[in-house]
Amino acid sequence: MNLSTIQTPGVYIQELNAFPNSVVGVATAIPAFIGYTPQAAYEGKSYTNVPVKITSFADFQAFFCLPDPPAPASPSKQYSPEYYLVAEKSQPLKGDYMLIAGTYYSIVPDPNTVYYLYNSVRLFYENGGGDAYIVSVGSYGPPSQKAGTPGIPVVNPNVQLNDLTKGLSLLLNEQEPTMYICPEATLLSVEDNGTLMQSMLLQATQMQTAMCLFDIIGGDAPDPILYTEDISNFRMNTGSVGLNYGMAYYPFIGTTIMQTSDIDYTNLFGGDLKQLEAVLNPPSAPNPAAASIIANIQSPSSTLTVTQNHNALLIASQTYSLMIKHILADANILPPSGAMAGVITTVDNAVGPWEAPANTSFVGVSSLPISLSESQQANLNVDAVSGKSINAIRTFNGLGILIWGSRTLDGNSQDWRYIPVRRTMIFLEQSCKLAAQAYVFQPNDKNTWEAVISMISSFLSSIWKQGGLQGASASEAFSVACGLGSTMTADDILNGFMNVTVKVAVVHPAEFIVLTFQQQMATSS
Structure with a gap:
């Protein structure tokens, strides 16, 4: 009580705090996803290039997903990749393929229609995710209406480095995110991907509030022998700044996030039913039932929905059913960063950031495109030349698919080579810094x-x-x-x-x- 403010006789009360100020720990698992969404609008306002905090997948749907048309129409497709069957003279050596009526067909996507953010956010919430930021840098671009090159990593020309770096820079004004994730970075060229990763690490170093989760180009379809070239390219392109703020996981993961209802005949051959009919009803093995359904789709005599026609084709043609199965398997191979963000959130909620997000499994992951051995993983963990460590995702007999590593990119550092150390220090630094501002x-x-x-x-x-x-x-x-x-x-x-x-x-x-x-x-x- 300041005695100089007392000017008249009377009773004065002074209340003293029973407890001093305390440090409140900051949130440790809030990823920021940067990429392309089906749309970015809510209540008539555009949210393109606006960081939006969401707390559930329902929030993501409200801001960034297309509204469903009224029944009985089929629900809107939020992500609709297009695939082609390319006839080959002999059995393909790379990529997925099918043998139909004695002819080999490579199953190849239209690169312009491949995106990862939507399914990565779904994986994040399926694996225990909570609060997150979404930075939509635009909607999906136009398809090229042609197949990519079989066996070549997908590069989507609609995914632009400038878009992603602009979205990243918007997070300079956000202190809350603790992870930066660009699922579609692997759809850039190797050079552009390197530039983006270096920008992410530099910003994380400046902010000192977040780590970067990286995926590796080529991890979706690695060559059993030459996969080491993909690892070398990644190490060469991450630079040398802020390595203790980065973590990488390899390979991609085969998920169950997309189901049979998510892929149908509209995803085949750019919607060209003539090409589809040529495969389902060839002269050497005619299928009148499938031909009749396709004819009805082209000249509808009834108000059947896309879903109803799709289900009819699944019953009428085993070839069509196998095509959908193969395409689903390919579309379900996703970068692991979104799922890892969910796993990190679950571990943090159960224990804390000092617990390694390793020796645990994913939800919704059923396969891996390559099975790494212990000796192969050793080469990922420690690299004598660059010192950059990469965390392996491996299959173990009797245990399933496990995250088998918890290292930052700074593998040679005695202090910062482990993810829990870096994340714990971010947690302590930011918590103490914010608490000290009270004084x-x-x-x-x-x-x-x-x-x-x-x-x-x-x-x-x-x-x-x-x-x-x-x-x-x-x-x-x-x-x-x-x-x-x-x-x-x-x-x-x-x-x-x-x-x-x-x-x-x-x-x-x-x-x-x-x-x-x-x-x-x-x-x-």
Whole structure:
């Protein structure tokens, strides 16, 4: 109570806080997805190139999905890749194929119609995701109406580096996201993908609030022997800045996210029913039932929906049923970054960011395009030349598909080579920094310094008790210093700076990583 403000006799009440300020831990698992969506509008307002925070897949649908037409019409397709069957002279050596009436057909997508963000967000929520940011950089571009080259990694010319880097830069104003994810980065050329990854790492280094989840070009259809070239290209193109803020997973994952109802005859041959009929009803093996259904689709005599016609074709033609099965298998091979974000969210909610998101399985993942052995994984974990580590996703007999690695790209660093260490430090840094802002208008004196030390020490003690810091005692796990002669000089105080030094043992007891932050206190203008 300020006695100088008392001007008349009477009873005055002074309320004292029973407890000092405390540090509230920041959220640790909030991914920001950057890419292309079916649309980006809500209540008549465009949300293209606007970071939108969502809390559920229903929120994502409201902002970024096409509305369904009224019944009995079939629901809108939010993602509709187009596929072609390309006749080959002999059995293809690369890519998926089918043998129909003695002819080999390669199953190849139209590259312009392949996108990953929609299904990656679905995988995120299927694996336990919660809050997330979506930055839609545009809607889907026009199809090329022709097949890509069999066995060649898909490059979608509608996916532009400038679009994705612009979406990334919008996150400079958002402090909350803790993961940057561009599922469609692998649809860029190798050079553009490298530029984007370096931009993501640079921004993460500047922000110090988020890590980058990377997918690797070629991980969707790796060659059993030459897959190492894809790994080398990735390592060559990630640069050398901010590697401890990046993590990569290999290979892609075969999911069950898309079902039979998501692919139908409108996804085949660009919707050209004549080409479809030539495959389903060839002269060498006629199928009148399939021909009749296709004729009815071309000249409808009844109001059958696309779904009804699709189901009729599935019954009438085994070839059509196998085509849909093969195309679904190809469309369901997705980058693992979205699913990994969901796994990280689940692990954080159950334990904390200091728990490695490894030795656990995915939800909705049924296969892998390549089965890595222990020796192959060793080459991913440690690279003598670049030092960049890549986390493997592997199949184990009796256990299924497991995430088998938790390393950052900075594999040679003793401090930062593990993902939990980097993520725990981001969590501690941001939590302490935000809590210290409560003292920005307090006098820069011993009382304030002691309050800050007490507040941060109490917070770190609770983290240590939860297992987030290493050590048999609190003194082995952390220390906090703030004061004249220890972290500040007389000049610092005169200039209005309060310096706080925090030492935490994240990897080994009594082996501290030092965190120092400086706060500008209120000064007279």
